[in-house]
Amino acid sequence: AQSVTQLGSHVSVSEGALVLLRCNYSSSVPPYLFWYVQYPNQGLQLLLKYTSAATLVKGINGFEAEFKKSETSFHLTKPSAHMSDAAEYFCAVSAKDFGNEKLTFGTGTRLTIIP
Amino acid sequence: EAQVTQNPRYLITVTGKKLTVTCSQNMNHEYMSWYRQDPGLGLRQIYYSMNVEVTDKGDVPEGYKVSRKEKRNFPLILESPSPNQTSLYFCASSSREPFVLTFGAGSRLTVL
Numbered sequence: 001a002q003s004v005t006q007l008g009s010h011v012s013v014s015e016g017a018l019v020l021l022r023c024n025y026s027s028s029v030p031p032y033l034f035w036y037v038q039y040p041n042q043g044l045q046l047l048l049k050y051t052s053a054a055t056l057v058k059g060i061n062g063f064e065a066e067f068k069k070s071e072t073s074f075h076l077t078k079p080s081a082h083m084s085d086a087a088e089y090f091c092a093v094s095a096k097d098f099g100n101e102k103l104t105f106g107t108g109t110r111l112t113i114i115p
Numbered sequence: 116e117a118q119v120t121q122n123p124r125y126l127i128t129v130t131g132k133k134l135t136v137t138c139s140q141n142m143n144h145e146y147m148s149w150y151r152q153d154p155g156l157g158l159r160q161i162y163y164s165m166n167v168e169v170t171d172k173g174d175v176p177e178g179y180k181v182s183r184k185e186k187r188n189f190p191l192i193l194e195s196p197s198p199n200q201t202s203l204y205f206c207a208s209s210s211r212e213p214f215v216l217t218f219g220a221g222s223r224l225t226v227l
Contacts, residue, residue, distance in 0.1 A: 009155070032214065043119075043205060043218035044158075051213060090157060094214055102173070103148075103216055107157035 002027040002093045006106035014114045019063075019078040021109045023091030026072065032094040033074040034103070035065055039087045047089070050074060061085070086113045117142045121206050121219035128196055129227050136191045136222050138206030146209045147189040148173070148216070149181065151202040158205065164189055196226040 007022040025031060032051050036044040048059025055067040061084075065076045074091060091106040119140045128134055140147065148163035150173075160173030164183040178200055180192040189208075193200060203223050207216040 034215070036218075043220045044207075044216075045218070046215060049213075049215060102160065102163065103214075104160075105150075105158040107155060 002031065002095055002102070002104050004091050004093050004104055004106035006089075006091050006109050008109055009107065010110045010112065012112040012114055013081045015083055016080050019076070019081045019085065019111065021076040021089050021091075021111065023065075023074045023076065023106060024072050025074060025091070025093045027093055027095060029095050033065075033067060034092040034094070035059065035063070035074075035076050036090045036092060036105075037087050038090065038108075044090065047076070081111075081113050083113050083115065086111060117217065119206055119208055119217055119219035121204070121222045123222060124220065125223050127225045127227065130197055131195050134193050134196060134224075136193075136204060136206075136224070138189045138191065138219060139187050140189075140206075140208040140217070141187065142208060142210070142217065143186065144208035144210050144217075145186070146211060146214070147183065148207050149179070149189070149191050150205045150207065151175065152205060152221075153202050161191065161204075193224075196224075198226050200224065201226050 003026045005024045034049045035047040038044050048057045050067045058064045063078045088108045088110045090108050094103045122137045145166045149161040150158040159175045162181040164170045206219040209216045
């Protein structure tokens with residue numbers, strides 16, 4: 001079984017400030033971890049993924065996330081927020097055990113950027 | 116352009132009137148899946164398919180059917196829609212390795 005918990009359904013940061021979106025996961029097998037972004041009235045777009053290579057993963061638009069096994073976390077960060085970062089962000093976990101692929105999503109964090 | 120195409124994008128229907136939401140991908144992906152998105156609940160998997168003629172239930176399959184007769188298509192069927200199926204639906208596909216989902220633009224369904 002696998003699950004994802006995103007802490008904070010809404011996060012507001014000032015333009016230029018650090019963005020930190022929190023994600024904790026549970027998985028019975030080594031996980032693949034993902035962050036997706038959803039802009040208003042659009043589908044989900046992959047930001048970055050962890051697949052057991054480097055623990056610090058860099059994605060698009062300046063975002064990065066660090067896999068911490070001891071904390072079962074995969075928090076998303078960006079050093080300096082931009083107005084265009086306003087969107088909903090979803091963390092997701094997939095079991096690495098192929099043959100029963102399933103991506104389980106968190107409930108999402110809506111990021112608001114304050115001018 | 117590699118993409119997942121869903122139709123219709125918007126639909127208002129009435130209780131009990133059968134409807135089908137189509138999904139097609141042009142990336143030759145083996146894996147396809149349907150999700151529904153509801154406020155405060157995130158995305159929940161309805162059904163998925165590992166390959167042609169292979170489908171399985173996700174977390175919330177009740178009231179839905181799917182079929183996978185061709186690799187590129189994975190329609191979602193609501194035989195007798197009810198108001199609790201009002202939601203935003205996403206189709207997604209992926210190759211087996213790496214397993215990274217590509218999503219369609221979504222289909223917003225309202226059942227009156």
